[in-house]
Amino acid sequence: MAARSPFKTAAERTEERAAKRMAVLTAAVRMFNARGYHQTSLDDVAASLGISKPTIYHYLGNKEQVLVECLTIGMNQLLAAADQARLTHGLGLDRLRAFLVDYAEINMNDFGRCNILTANEALSPDARETIRLRKRRIDTALRELVTEGIADGSVAPCDPKLAALTLASALNGPSRWHRPDGDLPEREIALKLVDLLTTGLAPR
Amino acid sequence: MAARSPFKTAAERTEERAAKRMAVLTAAVRMFNARGYHQTSLDDVAASLGISKPTIYHYLGNKEQVLVECLTIGMNQLLAAADQARLTHGLGLDRLRAFLVDYAEINMNDFGRCNILTANEALSPDARETIRLRKRRIDTALRELVTEGIADGSVAPCDPKLAALTLASALNGPSRWHRPDGDLPEREIALKLVDLLTTGLAPR
DNA sequence: AACACTATCTACTCGTGAGTAGGTATTGTT
DNA sequence: AACAATACCTACTCACGAGTAGATAGTGTT
Numbered sequence: 001m002a003a004r005s006p007f008k009t010a011a012e013r014t015e016e017r018a019a020k021r022m023a024v025l026t027a028a029v030r031m032f033n034a035r036g037y038h039q040t041s042l043d044d045v046a047a048s049l050g051i052s053k054p055t056i057y058h059y060l061g062n063k064e065q066v067l068v069e070c071l072t073i074g075m076n077q078l079l080a081a082a083d084q085a086r087l088t089h090g091l092g093l094d095r096l097r098a099f100l101v102d103y104a105e106i107n108m109n110d111f112g113r114c115n116i117l118t119a120n121e122a123l124s125p126d127a128r129e130t131i132r133l134r135k136r137r138i139d140t141a142l143r144e145l146v147t148e149g150i151a152d153g154s155v156a157p158c159d160p161k162l163a164a165l166t167l168a169s170a171l172n173g174p175s176r177w178h179r180p181d182g183d184l185p186e187r188e189i190a191l192k193l194v195d196l197l198t199t200g201l202a203p204r
Numbered sequence: 205m206a207a208r209s210p211f212k213t214a215a216e217r218t219e220e221r222a223a224k225r226m227a228v229l230t231a232a233v234r235m236f237n238a239r240g241y242h243q244t245s246l247d248d249v250a251a252s253l254g255i256s257k258p259t260i261y262h263y264l265g266n267k268e269q270v271l272v273e274c275l276t277i278g279m280n281q282l283l284a285a286a287d288q289a290r291l292t293h294g295l296g297l298d299r300l301r302a303f304l305v306d307y308a309e310i311n312m313n314d315f316g317r318c319n320i321l322t323a324n325e326a327l328s329p330d331a332r333e334t335i336r337l338r339k340r341r342i343d344t345a346l347r348e349l350v351t352e353g354i355a356d357g358s359v360a361p362c363d364p365k366l367a368a369l370t371l372a373s374a375l376n377g378p379s380r381w382h383r384p385d386g387d388l389p390e391r392e393i394a395l396k397l398v399d400l401l402t403t404g405l406a407p408r
Numbered sequence: 409a410a411c412a413c414t415a416t417c418t419a420c421t422c423g424t425g426a427g428t429a430g431g432t433a434t435t436g437t438t
Numbered sequence: 439a440a441c442a443a444t445a446c447c448t449a450c451t452c453a454c455g456a457g458t459a460g461a462t463a464g465t466g467t468t
Contacts, residue, residue, distance in 0.1 A: 013414090020415095036325030038242040041455055054458080055416055063456065093406060117323065121240030149405070156407040158400060162393075165381055166374050166400055173373030189366075196362060196370055200404025201353070202297060203360040217444090224445095245425055258428080259446055267426065412467080420459075429450075437442075 021059040023049060029070040029110045037067060037122050067118065068127050074111035075134045078103060082141035092149025097194055099145055104171040104190035108178050116175035139164055170197055225263040227253060233274040233314045241271060241326050271322065272331050278315035279338045282307060286345035296353030301398055303349055308375040308394035312382050320379035343368060374401055 027048050031040040042063055046053045060066050085099035106112040115135075120128050142164040149155030174189060231252050235244040246267055250257045264270050289303035310316040319339075324332050346368040353359030378393060 017414090036323055039325055042457090043455070052417060053456085054418090057457070058415065096405070119240055119321065119323070121243050153407065155405050156403065158405075159396070162396055163400060163405070165377050166397055167405075169377030169380075170370050170374035173369055176373075177369055192363070192366055193370055196367060196404075197401075198405045199360065200400075200406075201300070201359050201362075201367070201371075201402045202404075203357065204408065221444095246427090247425070256447060257426085258448090261427075262445065410468085412465100414465080415463090417462075418460095421457085423456090424454090426453090427451085430448095432447075433445090435442105435444080438440085 017059075024056055024059055025066065025069055025073070026110065028066050029114050032067065032070065033110060033113050033117055037118050042066070064124060064127055067114075067122065068131070070111055070114045071118070071131055072134070074106065074109075074113075074115040075131075075138065077106045077109075077112060078138050079134075079141070081106060082138065082145075085145065086141075091154035092145065092152045093154035093198070096145040096149050096155065097198065099142065100167060100171060100194045100197070101187070101190045103142075103168070104174060104193055105186050107172055107175045108180070108186045108189070113175040116172045139168070142168060167197060221263070228260055228263055229270065229273055229277070230314065232270050233318050236271065236274065237314065237317050237321055241322050246270070268328060268331055271318075271326065272335070274315055274318045275322070275335055276338070278310065278313075278317075278319040279335075279342065281310045281313075281316060282342045283338070283345070285310060286342065286349075289349065290345075295358035296349065296356045297358035297402070300349040300353050300359065301402065303346065304371060304375060304398045304401070305391070305394045307346075307372070308378060308397050309390050311376055311379045312384070312390045312393070317379040320376045343372070346372060371401060 024045065028040070028042075028045045031045055031048065042053050042056050045066075046056055056066070060069065081102035082099055085095050085102070088095045088098045107116055120131060123131065143160045146155060146158075146160040146163050146167075150157055150160065171190075171193060174186075174193070178186070178189065180186075228249065232244070232246075232249045235249055235252065246257050246260050249270075250260055260270070264273065285306035286303055289299050289306065292299045292302045311320055324335055327335065347364045350359060350362075350364040350367050350371075354361055354364065375394075375397060378390075378397070382390070382393065384390075
């Protein structure tokens with residue numbers, strides 16, 4: 001391989017900056033998930049990266065912004081999954097299931113988990129509202145998928161609001177109990193969960 | 205009515221003490237649920253009762269103990285519900301459903317909600333372990349009910365562990381979104397939820 | 409060579425809130 | 439009357455952690 005020059009172009013430098021910022025977010029979200037937002041000081045996060053706290057402030061405004069960024073990354077993944085599900089061909093139930101499986105899977109990754117594990121009381125009213133709006137978009141997408149499924153008869157008639165809330169809650173579970181070193185891959189767990197919710201407890 | 209003597213018997217005094225202690229717990233759990241454990245100072249709790257912080261320390265050892273007591277009250281309600289469900293006559297599915305409905309309903313009251321809303325990272329390792337053990341007892345009871353249902357054919361064959369976790373997660377949802385002033389009574393919500401989980405999304 | 413900008417540090421400030429010391433008033437006990 | 443216990447207070451201490459001031463070293467720019 002060619003020896004890399006130590007002199008970076010402007011593009012490389014902004015890219016490197018973005019990478020460092022992202023490294024801070026990743027380190028932070030892992031600690032938030034493992035120990036809780038309030039139990040994690042930015043000194044802790046900095047130490048885990050071998051840097052000092054002010055360096056974090058060089059990349060991110062304050063502790064809350066660190067959290068908000070993490071939450072946003074996770075929510076954007078969910079939003080993208082919803083968009084993709086909408087494009088899926090098939091019956092309403094198929095599209096709904098496609099979204100649910102992705103939803104469960106995302107909730108097992110670092111940024112997805114953070115959205116489940118961190119209660120929004122941790123946030124300032126301002127940030128809380130921003131997050132709330134984005135969560136609402138996800139909920140709306142889910143409700144629409146349920147409604148469409150009912151419309152084409154592939155989903156049993158039910159209250160879409162209650163169904164969406166219940167499905168979401170059920171799929172949030174793994175964020176709490178799943179350990180990534182487990183035997184079953186995330187996607188398998190997600191599929192099993194969605195199967196259970198689709199067919200229900202009673203035998204058919 | 206007879207004029208009450210201001211002089212209390214020993215029994216009355218210990219009873220009154222217990223009532224005051226309970227009042228502290230109730231005030232605390234409401235604030236914990238509304239604003240989060242870490243966002244609630246014992247000064248706040250004391251102020252809401254018109255007393256001072258040291259008075260709380262007169263009834264309870266420290267802030268963590270306040271929380272642990274609240275959590276325990278909620279978990280004991282769940283344990284009692286499990287015991288009652290076991291005594292119910294009928295098929296496994298009926299007993300399971302009886303428990304699930306109670307479970308959902310308890311999770312909508314103050315002490316039940318606290319168990320869902322307060323992550324256990326807030327606790328010291330010691331307290332965490334105590335709580336964990338009790339939670340495990342609840343989970344075990346739930347799994348057993350599922351297993352019994354599968355055994356008598358009233359519940360579709362599935363992994364009892366995954367099913368128990370998923371059911372619990374789904375029924376934890378209302379702790380987050382239910383507002384007590386809503387139109388639907390708690391029991392109705394609980395029943396609808398359990399119906400949805402019993403029959404599943406797909407039409408029958 | 410002079411200047412500016414970026415990345416990083418050490419060493420602070422300062423608010424908050426848990427928990428305590430030590431007091432007072434009231435009631436019960438000997 | 440003297441003592442003890444209970445319930446409650448005001449006024450602290452003290453640790454922790456978010457956020458900042460200000461220095462330094464390197465790198466790029468004119």
